[in-house]
Amino acid sequence: MSNWEHQYREEASAFTSPQQLDCEVLLQAKGYQPKKDIGRMLSGTSMSCALVTALLMLAHPAQHLGARTPTMTQNNEFQLSAQEIAQWQLPAPEPEIQDDPWQTLRNQVSAENYVALCQEWRQQQNNIAEQGLPRELRKAAQKRCRILP
Structure with a gap:
């Protein structure tokens, strides 16, 4: 034991508390008791x-899909073959090119x-059933068409 450790132990042993303070702390500590009704509720919860956690872990879809960890290469990198990647990824949908009927x-x-x-x-104000103008064209029409005949 080093010198400073020895000095620390001597100084720490010199600290004492009065008997009356010890009794008061003990009486106050005896007053702290857990509530009886919360224990049952907490245990049930x-x-x-x-x-629920166990059921979720057992019924998780990954359990049924045959999920597995990918193989590791020598460089500690995950390696998946192109066939495995294609198996898990959906093919990208082709974007549909739509002509804008309002472009002209x-x-x-x-x-x-x-x-x-x-x-x-x-024409669209007279025929309500037709498809309406887009918003920017409608605003332009409301702003400009009052001037023109």
Whole structure:
């Protein structure tokens, strides 16, 4: 034992508490007791949580899919063959190219030719069942078509 450890133990043993303080601390500590009704509720809750966790682990889809850890190479990198990757990935859907039916009208509006826009807007105001103008064309029509006949 080193010198400073010996000095520490001597100083620590010199600390004592009065007998009256010890008795008060002991009486106060005896007053602390767990509540009886919470223990049963806490036990039931923890048991049900453990049961749900166990059921989830057993019924998880990965258990049925045959999930496994990938093989490790010498460089501690995961290695999956192209066939295994293709097995787990869905093929990317081909994007559908759709023509914009309002493109010609948009081009005319961007060229500041509002005659066709106003005609289309008036026709759609008379026929409610048709497909309405897109929002930006509708706003442009509300702003400009009051001026034109």
